[in-house]
Amino acid sequence: MYMFDKSIFNIEELCSPSKPSEGARAPAGIVSVMEKYFRGNEVRILEIGVFKAGLTKLFASSSLNIISYDGVDPYLGSDADPYTGAYWDSPSDADKIYLSAKKYYDSKGYSLHRMTSAEYFDLAYKSKEYDIIYVDGDHRMYYAMQDMEEYIHLLAENGIMLVDDYGNVDTPEVTHALNRFIDNRRDVIKEIGYYISLFQNVGKYIPVSQTTVYFTADKGRLNSGFVSKRYNVSEALKKLVNEDRIKRIALFGAGRHTEWMCEVFGRLKKPHITAVLDDYPDKTKIFWGHAPMKASEWDTTQADAIILSSDCKQEMMRERCRELFGDALPLIDLYEGLPAGPFPK
Numbered sequence: 001m002y003m004f005d006k007s008i009f010n011i012e013e014l015c016s017p018s019k020p021s022e023g024a025r026a027p028a029g030i031v032s033v034m035e036k037y038f039r040g041n042e043v044r045i046l047e048i049g050v051f052k053a054g055l056t057k058l059f060a061s062s063s064l065n066i067i068s069y070d071g072v073d074p075y076l077g078s079d080a081d082p083y084t085g086a087y088w089d090s091p092s093d094a095d096k097i098y099l100s101a102k103k104y105y106d107s108k109g110y111s112l113h114r115m116t117s118a119e120y121f122d123l124a125y126k127s128k129e130y131d132i133i134y135v136d137g138d139h140r141m142y143y144a145m146q147d148m149e150e151y152i153h154l155l156a157e158n159g160i161m162l163v164d165d166y167g168n169v170d171t172p173e174v175t176h177a178l179n180r181f182i183d184n185r186r187d188v189i190k191e192i193g194y195y196i197s198l199f200q201n202v203g204k205y206i207p208v209s210q211t212t213v214y215f216t217a218d219k220g221r222l223n224s225g226f227v228s229k230r231y232n233v234s235e236a237l238k239k240l241v242n243e244d245r246i247k248r249i250a251l252f253g254a255g256r257h258t259e260w261m262c263e264v265f266g267r268l269k270k271p272h273i274t275a276v277l278d279d280y281p282d283k284t285k286i287f288w289g290h291a292p293m294k295a296s297e298w299d300t301t302q303a304d305a306i307i308l309s310s311d312c313k314q315e316m317m318r319e320r321c322r323e324l325f326g327d328a329l330p331l332i333d334l335y336e337g338l339p340a341g342p343f344p345k
Helices: 028-038 054-060 091-108 117-124 141-154 172-184 229-241 256-264 314-325
Strands: 011-013 042-048 065-072 111-113 130-135 155-166 189-199 208-217 248-252 272-278 305-308
Touching: 028 054, 028 155, 028 189, 028 208, 042 054, 042 141, 054 065, 054 091, 065 091, 065 117, 091 111, 117 141, 117 229, 130 141, 141 155, 141 172, 141 229, 155 172, 229 256, 248 314, 305 314
Parallel strands: 042 065, 042 130, 065 111, 130 155, 248 272, 248 305
Antiparallel strands: 155 208, 189 208
């Protein structure tokens, strides 16, 4: 029977944090915390945000009994990449860093996946689970929270998720994302701990404090029906793609939800989006190449179905569409059967 050292969890209650600890710079210090917890048990590790594989090398040189190691990082280097100019300067520069990291991964028999964390989750969900999941990917609010929301579903029993850069003044959105995540998932998080360290970024004169937060989850409390807003909407859209009778889609609603969909699914080609409808359209906005148009002026022959583009106002939208279009087209609620929204954007 596996044994785990739970003395590493230094917050007895979420509302009563203990005195901060001191130690070596994370992630080196956090590796020793994981060694203490797993006590020689076999571990499967997933690292989100590999960069130059520095953390990978620390884990590999530790006493952890690693039986598999997956790393995920898109290594983009494009103008749209938020890390261009900080981690790399161009796609070719990102290529070089990727190839160097991959060479190390290959030498250890590990797997480095050059893709976004969302893309990897879609591949791994329901087929893989991990004992250690280290989240250090996109530090923007939405993406950081998305990684936490989704990858908690890949934790093995007694597994630990670690979130880096909490309290780091250079990455404040991670702090906000983790705070919100903990508030939302208090029923799921079992034990929680943290490791505080100082580090100095390149080009900075003064070191800053940051915290690596780690926790276990009660898997029995995870809702298998709802994973994350992105994942569930993605799955609903995939089903639409396979609907032979639905080739053209209109969206009703040109607000924040449609803005979010356009950002997350901006490359969506199928089903074909033919129109974005709204009672009060802001024609300065562009969605999938379309400016929103007034719903009352739209011709229903231009689509095969209408998506109700909201995670909390679907019934109101349904009534309005019936008022405008009758039963001419099927109305699609992407969140049908899921817990009531709204969900974090």
